[in-house]
Amino acid sequence: MALSVKLTCTAFTTEQLLSDAKAKIVFAGRSNVGKSSLLNALFGQKLAKISSTPGKTQSINYYELTNQTGYLVDLPGYGYAKASFEQRRVWSNLLDVFFQKTSNITLVCVLIDSRLPPQEKDLDMISFSQSQNLNILGILTKTDKCSNKQIKDRLNEWSGILRAKPLPTSSKNKSGIDVLARTLSETLAANSLTNES
Ligand SMILES: Nc1nc2c(ncn2[C@@H]2O[C@H](COP(=O)(O)OP(=O)(O)OP(=O)(O)O)[C@@H](O)[C@H]2O)c(=O)[nH]1
Ligand SMILES: [Mg+2]
Numbered sequence: 001m002a003l004s005v006k007l008t009c010t011a012f013t014t015e016q017l018l019s020d021a022k023a024k025i026v027f028a029g030r031s032n033v034g035k036s037s038l039l040n041a042l043f044g045q046k047l048a049k050i051s052s053t054p055g056k057t058q059s060i061n062y063y064e065l066t067n068q069t070g071y072l073v074d075l076p077g078y079g080y081a082k083a084s085f086e087q088r089r090v091w092s093n094l095l096d097v098f099f100q101k102t103s104n105i106t107l108v109c110v111l112i113d114s115r116l117p118p119q120e121k122d123l124d125m126i127s128f129s130q131s132q133n134l135n136i137l138g139i140l141t142k143t144d145k146c147s148n149k150q151i152k153d154r155l156n157e158w159s160g161i162l163r164a165k166p167l168p169t170s171s172k173n174k175s176g177i178d179v180l181a182r183t184l185s186e187t188l189a190a191n192s193l194t195n196e197s
Pocket of ligand 2: 035036037049050056057075077
């Protein structure tokens, strides 16, 4: 099941951030972890730009579901060391203001590279989301590059940290994509029902 969406807003500056009350599911993760690729896999089309060079997504991109239950939001990756100091300062400020000002962040999808042990930036994002009482869904990316044993070990490792099992996915062979699409659309639909009642 592909999610039907439209890119409705691209924010490069804090003034351009959306301030409406609709539910937002954000995709956070280190640069190059596969956020934009995963969104494209969910959409069944190449709407988000991807690149093998880290630091591709430089704006906050809001994809609104065509059923208008809310948005999936693609964030610039954190921890891209090669960006200029000024560029990193701009992104970090944009992300800070996004998390401070955005109402109705229903879920933070924290994307984790299945090939790597837990990285400091991932743990920082998780602690930050927990400190803000945000719901977190851990998502392992690029599982096509790992053996089943590696995936199992990684899932166990992250289950301890997240206190919930992350979802293993691959944008390349599409494993986990249908389950994720269903989870996200149900989360947004449930949220919009709650807000109506
Ligand atoms: N093998 C494999 N490669 C992937 C997968 N997902 C993404 N990639 C590759 O990883 C690289 C980075 O992907 P992006 O989707 O641009 O990553 P991103 O997290 O959006 O990166 P930034 O926008 O820089 O934060 C690209 O070369 C993708 O083709 C996957 O599931 N499997
Ligand atoms: Mg990206």
